[in-house]
Amino acid sequence: MSALPSEATIPRRPLGVMAALQQELGDLLIAMRAEGAVETITHGKRDYHIGTVHGAPCVVTLARVGKVAAAATVSALIHAFDVEAVVFTGVAGGVGPAVRIGDVVVAETLMQHDMDASPLFPRFEVPLLGVSRFAADAPLTVALAAACERFIDEEGDALSQRFVTEARPVVHRGLILSGDQFVASATAVDLLRAAFPDALAVEMEGAAIAQVCYEYNVPCAIVRTVSDTADAHAPASFVTFLTEIAGTYSSGILKRFLSARG
Ligand code: ADE
Numbered sequence: 001m002s003a004l005p006s007e008a009t010i011p012r013r014p015l016g017v018m019a020a021l022q023q024e025l026g027d028l029l030i031a032m033r034a035e036g037a038v039e040t041i042t043h044g045k046r047d048y049h050i051g052t053v054h055g056a057p058c059v060v061t062l063a064r065v066g067k068v069a070a071a072a073t074v075s076a077l078i079h080a081f082d083v084e085a086v087v088f089t090g091v092a093g094g095v096g097p098a099v100r101i102g103d104v105v106v107a108e109t110l111m112q113h114d115m116d117a118s119p120l121f122p123r124f125e126v127p128l129l130g131v132s133r134f135a136a137d138a139p140l141t142v143a144l145a146a147a148c149e150r151f152i153d154e155e156g157d158a159l160s161q162r163f164v165t166e167a168r169p170v171v172h173r174g175l176i177l178s179g180d181q182f183v184a185s186a187t188a189v190d191l192l193r194a195a196f197p198d199a200l201a202v203e204m205e206g207a208a209i210a211q212v213c214y215e216y217n218v219p220c221a222i223v224r225t226v227s228d229t230a231d232a233h234a235p236a237s238f239v240t241f242l243t244e245i246a247g248t249y250s251s252g253i254l255k256r257f258l259s260a261r262g
Contacts, residue, residue, distance in 0.1 A: 091203070111178070
């Protein structure tokens, strides 16, 4: 007989699930409480909720906004909560010419667009790490994109009727930019397009999470729903999208992603 415990008796390490703002988490905590006991631990001025959602053991938390907040939070998920992998959900500004409000962007790679230690290091490269583009985990990203596609297939028509455009939302995969700026002018978004011709979206946390996960060898995946197009209309569009619809996307995507995993 083997001395090792069987697979069934090894407790599964949880998945870390993060968003910046409460509206970006959708009904995840409600679903967690409906499914069983939830333990909440406060650590570094954040609440970490430990339980099961859609059959998957998870630690759910809010990072708040920006790269430092995101890095601190994902670091705690890794070190204090021993998560197996990290998934981040939220909204972003559309940058790619084909990316429209209501579309979904799943990160394949992420860069910090405001990292610039030139001429000491190449622009956009994280000094001493020698990396400028961080890759999301491929299998986790495939599973997350599949959940997004299922969500849009099943709920996309209703979503576009309810909220945004005549067109059904599209799921894009590729480069997401992150920086400590809310991008809200045609000039600023044009500069991003010129510097990163393949960028799809811009937000304020993803590349920081990807960097920490890279440094600790923890798989991560990041999904963003496009709330605005990072131009002068962005502040108003962001607020409307965040309060009226962001949660519907996150809930629908995470439900499908976690059920398939659970
Ligand atoms: N998140 C959502 N929209 C954004 C924008 N325009 N700039 C930065 N982060 C965002």
